[in-house]
Amino acid sequence: MWASAxxxxxxxxxxxxxxxxxxxxxxxxxxSPVSELTEQSEWPPNVGDPAVVNNSSNSTDVVDVRxxxxxxxxxxxxxxxxxxxxxxxxxxxxxxxxxxxLNAIRTWVSYEAWQRDPDAHxxxxxxxxxxxxxxxxSVLLGLFDAVGSYPTEERLEDxxxxxxxxxxxxPKEVLLNRQLWxxxxxxxxxxxDNYRDDDRLLGIEAMNEPGWMASKTAFAREMxxxxxxxxxxxxxxxxxxxxxNNAEYEQWGNEILQFHYNFVNNQSTYRTMLxxxxxxREAVETPVWLTEWQRTRHGRGFAAEPTPxxxxxxxxxxxxxxxxxxxxxxxWSLMVKPxxxxxxxxxxxxxxxxxxxxxxxxREDARAIKAMSGDxxxxxxxxxxxxxxxxx
Numbered sequence: 001m002w003a004s005a006x007x008x009x010x011x012x013x014x015x016x017x018x019x020x021x022x023x024x025x026x027x028x029x030x031x032s033p034v035s036e037l038t039e040q041s042e043w044p045p046n047v048g049d050p051a052v053v054n055n056s057s058n059s060t061d062v063v064d065v066r067x068x069x070x071x072x073x074x075x076x077x078x079x080x081x082x083x084x085x086x087x088x089x090x091x092x093x094x095x096x097x098x099x100x101x102l103n104a105i106r107t108w109v110s111y112e113a114w115q116r117d118p119d120a121h122x123x124x125x126x127x128x129x130x131x132x133x134x135x136x137x138s139v140l141l142g143l144f145d146a147v148g149s150y151p152t153e154e155r156l157e158d159x160x161x162x163x164x165x166x167x168x169x170x171p172k173e174v175l176l177n178r179q180l181w182x183x184x185x186x187x188x189x190x191x192x193d194n195y196r197d198d199d200r201l202l203g204i205e206a207m208n209e210p211g212w213m214a215s216k217t218a219f220a221r222e223m224x225x226x227x228x229x230x231x232x233x234x235x236x237x238x239x240x241x242x243x244x245n246n247a248e249y250e251q252w253g254n255e256i257l258q259f260h261y262n263f264v265n266n267q268s269t270y271r272t273m274l275x276x277x278x279x280x281r282e283a284v285e286t287p288v289w290l291t292e293w294q295r296t297r298h299g300r301g302f303a304a305e306p307t308p309x310x311x312x313x314x315x316x317x318x319x320x321x322x323x324x325x326x327x328x329x330x331x332w333s334l335m336v337k338p339x340x341x342x343x344x345x346x347x348x349x350x351x352x353x354x355x356x357x358x359x360x361x362x363r364e365d366a367r368a369i370k371a372m373s374g375d376x377x378x379x380x381x382x383x384x385x386x387x388x389x390x391x392x
Contacts, residue, residue, distance in 0.1 A: 065202070065289060065328030066372045067104030067140070068097060073335040073356050074389065076164035078145065079156045082113040085124040091131050096354040097334055098135050099380065100366055101373035104202055105132055106291055106330045108142035111169050111187050112151055118190065129200040140291070140330070141195075142205035142239055143188060144169050144223060146216040148341060161390050166340040175219050184219075188226045196232025203256050208239030217248070224252045239291060243280065257284065260292035262332060267296060270318055274325040281327070289328035293318055294351065311348045312384065313361050319368035331369065336361050338390050350386060359383040 148166035210220035237256035295314035336352030359381040
């Protein structure tokens with residue numbers, strides 16, 4: 001039996017590493033090319049019917065996950081979301097998610113905000129999880145992020161649309177010095193002491209996209225090991241850029257395979273990719289979720305400047321394909337806001353479905369996303385305009 005299990009694990013890793021979809025790389029919203037990332041600058045998850053859970057072998061098989069990335073519209077980084085937490089805004093925005101029948105949210109906590117006031121962060125997080133639960137939304141919650149500019153005091157507080165950007169975590173000086181990892185470990189242990197068995201959580205994500213750089217992978221591996229030391233009933237995962245990265249994460253104890261594919265040249269390519277993912281999902285018998293997606297961009301990759309029509313949201317270009325395959329997914333993002341990373345923002349990219357007042361950027365997008373639940377009706381207000389506060 002032991003030999004059989006070992007052979008099975010090896011087969012899983014080989015399949016992930018050599019999978020035809022292993023080369024699929026997330027290309028926006030969160031992920032960036034290597035050159036940009038090295039800049040110096042009894043557990044049932046509450047995901048709503050018809051979710052199915054099989055926990056008999058300490059694994060989770062959630063069939064129906066329909067989610068969005070969530071960061072408040074005017075939070076330019078995760079630190080700002082928690083340091084200046086506004087309960088009424090959270091409750092308003094999560095209510096918008098229910099209008100398109102979402103049942104899950106993906107977001108991150110903030111090591112930097114926790115350092116300043118652990119009690120305030122815990123109080124805010126408790127409110128967030130309860131607000132989500134009250135609306136039948138489960139939360140895929142990340143602890144650290146490998147993407148974005150390194151956090152500095154100035155960047156953490158920056159709210160200028162022309163310069164503010166998504167930030168990685170932890171700070172560079174901590175990431176590159178193992179002697180300073182005790183602080184992040186305490187953060188992980190605090191989180192697990194409080195939330196490892198929390199049935200409002202869909203999963204605990206050690207880090208988002210650590211696969212680009214060896215230093216970030218080493219840090220993520222150590223934080224994942226700390227999670228495993230205090231593992232509860234909530235599954236552990238890593239925010240993986242591609243399925244190929246999961247070959248390594250499998251060895252850490254990864255229980256949910258993630259991959260990101262934000263922008264794609266054409267629908268045919270995306271359909272083929274999703275079909276291959278389905279074959280992989282059947283082979284590894286592990287949940288496989290597309291945890292970042294956005295739209296088609298014909299003939300243009302991440303680094304290319306998009307045409308004006310490609311700078312704006314178009315979830316309807318991919319949502320039907322994702323719905324037909326039936327894969328768990330999270331689109332970027334629930335709220336209309338300037339692109340998360342600076343290269344995309346400089347190219348004039350804006351993401352999101354809902355404005356702060358409840359109008360949607362695109363009624364067609366709202367209907368396509370809601371259709372994943374089997375109901376494509378949506379007659380809310382449409383306003384395809386940049387918010388005044390975000391113009392620069």
